[in-house]
Amino acid sequence: MGDAAAPGASMGRQILQILRDNVTFIVFGLVTIYFILTAPNFATLGTAEAVLRITAIVSIMAVGMTFVIIAAEIDLSVGSMASLSGMIGALLLQGGLSWEVAVVLTLLFGIAVGAISGLLVTILRIPSFLVTLGMLSVLSGVALTITDTRPVPIISNEFANFLWEGTVVNIPAPIVWTFGAAVAGFYVLHLTPLGKRVFATGGNAVAARFSGVRTGQIKLLAFMLSGFTASFAGLMLAARSTAGNPSLGSGLELDVIAAVIIGGTSLFGGRGGIIGSVIGAIFIGVVGFGLLVLGFSTSIQEIIKGAIIIGAVAVARR
Amino acid sequence: MSNTPTDKLKSRPGTDVPPLVEMRGIVKRFGDNIVLRDINFDIRPGEVHALLGGNGAGKSTLMKILMGVHRADRGEILLSGQPVAAADVGAAQQLGVAMIFQELSLLPNLTVAENIMFGREPRRVGFRIDRGAVNRMAREHLAAYGFSIPVTKLVESLPFAQRQVVEIVRAASFGARVLIMDEPTSALTSREEEKLFELMRSLTAQDIGIVYISHRMSEIMQVADRITVLRDGRTNQPIPVAEAELDKISEQMSGSAGPVDPHPVLTETPVAHVRSPADRPALQVGGLETARTLKTIDLTIMPGEIVGIAGLVGSGRSTLCKAIAGLLRDAKGQIEIGGQSVRAGQSHKVLGRGLGFVPEDRRLEGLVLDHRLDANVALPNLHRLGVGGQLGLVQRSQMSALFREAIQGLALVARGPDQYAAELSGGNQQKVVVGKWLASQPKVLILDEPTSGVDVRAKADMRAALQRAVRETGLAILLVNSELDEMLALCHRVLIMERGRLTQTAPSGIGVVELQALLLHSKDASLAEDALHG
Numbered sequence: 001m002g003d004a005a006a007p008g009a010s011m012g013r014q015i016l017q018i019l020r021d022n023v024t025f026i027v028f029g030l031v032t033i034y035f036i037l038t039a040p041n042f043a044t045l046g047t048a049e050a051v052l053r054i055t056a057i058v059s060i061m062a063v064g065m066t067f068v069i070i071a072a073e074i075d076l077s078v079g080s081m082a083s084l085s086g087m088i089g090a091l092l093l094q095g096g097l098s099w100e101v102a103v104v105l106t107l108l109f110g111i112a113v114g115a116i117s118g119l120l121v122t123i124l125r126i127p128s129f130l131v132t133l134g135m136l137s138v139l140s141g142v143a144l145t146i147t148d149t150r151p152v153p154i155i156s157n158e159f160a161n162f163l164w165e166g167t168v169v170n171i172p173a174p175i176v177w178t179f180g181a182a183v184a185g186f187y188v189l190h191l192t193p194l195g196k197r198v199f200a201t202g203g204n205a206v207a208a209r210f211s212g213v214r215t216g217q218i219k220l221l222a223f224m225l226s227g228f229t230a231s232f233a234g235l236m237l238a239a240r241s242t243a244g245n246p247s248l249g250s251g252l253e254l255d256v257i258a259a260v261i262i263g264g265t266s267l268f269g270g271r272g273g274i275i276g277s278v279i280g281a282i283f284i285g286v287v288g289f290g291l292l293v294l295g296f297s298t299s300i301q302e303i304i305k306g307a308i309i310i311g312a313v314a315v316a317r318r
Numbered sequence: 319m320s321n322t323p324t325d326k327l328k329s330r331p332g333t334d335v336p337p338l339v340e341m342r343g344i345v346k347r348f349g350d351n352i353v354l355r356d357i358n359f360d361i362r363p364g365e366v367h368a369l370l371g372g373n374g375a376g377k378s379t380l381m382k383i384l385m386g387v388h389r390a391d392r393g394e395i396l397l398s399g400q401p402v403a404a405a406d407v408g409a410a411q412q413l414g415v416a417m418i419f420q421e422l423s424l425l426p427n428l429t430v431a432e433n434i435m436f437g438r439e440p441r442r443v444g445f446r447i448d449r450g451a452v453n454r455m456a457r458e459h460l461a462a463y464g465f466s467i468p469v470t471k472l473v474e475s476l477p478f479a480q481r482q483v484v485e486i487v488r489a490a491s492f493g494a495r496v497l498i499m500d501e502p503t504s505a506l507t508s509r510e511e512e513k514l515f516e517l518m519r520s521l522t523a524q525d526i527g528i529v530y531i532s533h534r535m536s537e538i539m540q541v542a543d544r545i546t547v548l549r550d551g552r553t554n555q556p557i558p559v560a561e562a563e564l565d566k567i568s569e570q571m572s573g574s575a576g577p578v579d580p581h582p583v584l585t586e587t588p589v590a591h592v593r594s595p596a597d598r599p600a601l602q603v604g605g606l607e608t609a610r611t612l613k614t615i616d617l618t619i620m621p622g623e624i625v626g627i628a629g630l631v632g633s634g635r636s637t638l639c640k641a642i643a644g645l646l647r648d649a650k651g652q653i654e655i656g657g658q659s660v661r662a663g664q665s666h667k668v669l670g671r672g673l674g675f676v677p678e679d680r681r682l683e684g685l686v687l688d689h690r691l692d693a694n695v696a697l698p699n700l701h702r703l704g705v706g707g708q709l710g711l712v713q714r715s716q717m718s719a720l721f722r723e724a725i726q727g728l729a730l731v732a733r734g735p736d737q738y739a740a741e742l743s744g745g746n747q748q749k750v751v752v753g754k755w756l757a758s759q760p761k762v763l764i765l766d767e768p769t770s771g772v773d774v775r776a777k778a779d780m781r782a783a784l785q786r787a788v789r790e791t792g793l794a795i796l797l798v799n800s801e802l803d804e805m806l807a808l809c810h811r812v813l814i815m816e817r818g819r820l821t822q823t824a825p826s827g828i829g830v831v832e833l834q835a836l837l838l839h840s841k842d843a844s845l846a847e848d849a850l851h852g
Binding site: 187188191192193194196197199200203204206207208209210211212213214270271 | 645687696703711713
């Protein structure tokens with residue numbers, strides 16, 4: 001078991017292997033250093049806080065998405081799920097419910113919609129790409145129809161504080177939530193039987209089933225989790241803008257999927273991790289923020305972001 | 319091109335006619351593994367030459383060399399007496415060698431006519447395909463062999479037997495002089511088989527030579543002119559079918575007259591380690607059936623007993639294994655494992671919880687190749703690792719400990735628990751699959767072809783580990799194995815499976831040759847029975 005022969009050579013190979021496995025993180029580090037050296041006042045605590053705030057929404061959604069993608073499925077509906085959840089939360093508050101109840105009910109809604117997608121995928125065996133593409137359209141349509149495209153203002157301070165404005169020992173709430181989601185996601189995905197089964201389901205569904213894993217149930221849970229995190233992120237978005245807005249989350253699914261893939265999770269399932277996804281989300285945030293500070297327009301940012309995503313996936317492929 | 323079958327004047331080829339294809343002294347090795355040692359094989363015009371041999375004997379490798387997919391390491395191939403180098407499939411096709419695969423190579427989304435005329439469609443002025451002419455010519459080709467399949471139908475809408483006809487007619491219409499048919503009847507009904515044999519007769523009447531690969535002796539006796547047996551990478555002198563005797567062929571297939579096996583086989587039948595007659599059965603199956611394959615299977619295995627299922631390809635052995643594990647939703651009947659009943663489609667309730675299942679294809683069904691070895695071993699054991707169910711903590715140290723426990727006594731060659739399953743050799747991969755189930759401490763272990771493609775030493779290691787588990791824990795084993803010597807060395811009892819039924823128990827103390835003969839015979843018996851009732 002020990003490799004006694006040529007320790008020097010094997011050590012070199014190991015280092016090379018580690019570099020190859022973490023190439024996206026290395027690129028991330030280099031890009032950050034570049035910004036620190038060139039962008040004025042980039043290397044400040046304020047910048048870090050701002051970036052983490054910006055990326056909190058995507059990071060949290062990426063946690064749920066990581067489960068879905070590792071189980072070899074995809075969830076395209078998370079963006080409109082976030083929009084609709086923000087709307088529902090705002091409407092429930094407007095209807096006079098306490099903010100705690102509104103939050104819980106909205107999250108239950110997110111889980112339920114995830115369950116519907118999951119059941120369509122596992123029982124009717126419709127590819128998740130199609131199911132969630134349809135769901136994207138349905139949810140955003142509902143969000144727009146509910147109030148005839150009007151935003152719903154939120155006046156509950158507790159709600160806004162809990163999700164966005166408040167702090168815990170001086171750390172802003174979005175950063176606390178990101179951290180919480182990452183820790184919980186890491187625990188479940190990497191340290192529990194459930195997580196191991198998610199990996200096995202995406203790695204080889206037949207072998208998993210032949211080993212007693214209920215692959216359908218695992219996929220269903222992954223979709224429910226993704227619905228939950230998307231819904232939670234939607235509430236955070238609503239808290240940030242103190243209103244439910246039917247188009248707040250539109251297009252977010254692309255950032256979320258990009259974050260997960262940049263983080264080293266295989267789009268074909270079976271390989272990846274939570275930490276990578278969160279770092280991927282932060283990476284996207286850093287690039288956006290850095291380019292902004294350097295004075296690039298948002299249109300140019302989009303181009304560069306797209307190129308980085310393709311590049312990251314190209315080098316991360318084994 | 320449009321050649322009609324000439325009058326059925328059966329002019330059996332004499333030895334003076336030069337063979338269409340002759341292979342001489344073919345040697346082929348893959349790495350250290352010598353698959354073909356010394357092969358001599360020829361095909362004469364107008365004959366059906368049957369090629370027989372057990373799993374892994376090298377039949378498909380030989381045919382792939384003939385097709386030009388593989389290149390022989392030594393030896394020569396002569397076409398009509400002229401030496402050629404069949405470098406690739408294209409060349410082989412030009413030489414007139416075509417293979418009818420079990421997985422047909424037709425394009426399912428095109429019509430019958432488009433398939434038959436593919437690549438040589440008659441054109442109108444310009445580049446437009448003359449549809450009418452395509453259909454007419456395809457119809458003529460089919461009619462030449464007495465078939466009237468609607469040529470405008472999509473191939474995917476045809477039943478399997480008709481697709482096969484289309485494929486064969488297409489090959490013949492391209493001017494193939496040698497057709498290789500690999501188990502062509504495995505998916506056919508008796509009536510369809512008759513049709514196929516008729517087609518083969520009209521092909522041979524045009525001096526086309528056919529290589530016929532099959533396990534079914536009755537068919538071979540019916541259609542073949544000569545029989546060649548392949549065993550351990552060598553061929554015998556072809557036997558004219560008139561002189562062929564079942565016993566002699568069984569003997570040649572099982573190779574008892576050949577070189578001595580390099581690994582020891584127990585000479586006496588192992589004695590079952592049954593603890594007391596009052597023991598409950600470890601596995602009890604009653605009236606198990608599936609819509610297509612299995613017909614009322616009854617089976618009881620006691621703790622500490624190893625039971626083998628012998629049968630030909632397609633007899634339903636693998637289906638039986640999967641049905642017992644609860645993996646087939648359409649299975650009906652009673653299954654009890656250690657007193658706990660198994661419902662169809664509820665495999666998760668038993669797998670890893672008293673039942674282990676080593677599936678036929680370790681790479682596709684047994685392992686997650688992309689994952690570490692410890693993760694693979696842990697998969698069916700997760701419910702025991704995490705304290706607190708699905709969301710309990712599983713520590714890496716627990717997984718490594720389980721991995722070490724699983725591979726104990728299996729002599730696994732691997733770097734450690736963090737190596738990826740894909741990096742191991744076939745034999746070592748199989749050891750991991752066996753180990754992951756032994757680690758789950760099952761009452762019953764089902765093994766479907768556990769030793770296919772596994773080297774001699776790995777076989778011995780696994781056999782020892784299984785026997786130890788049987789001795790020490792009273793494990794009951796259901797073993798499906800096409801390698802009959804392996805099966806006889808391990809099993810206390812061998813049951814014969816034919817066409818979805820367990821028909822008889824092999825007499826104890828039976829030898830490999832007798833068992834092989836029994837399998838070949840029983841096939842004939844069941845065919846005769848089918849003919850009577852069907």
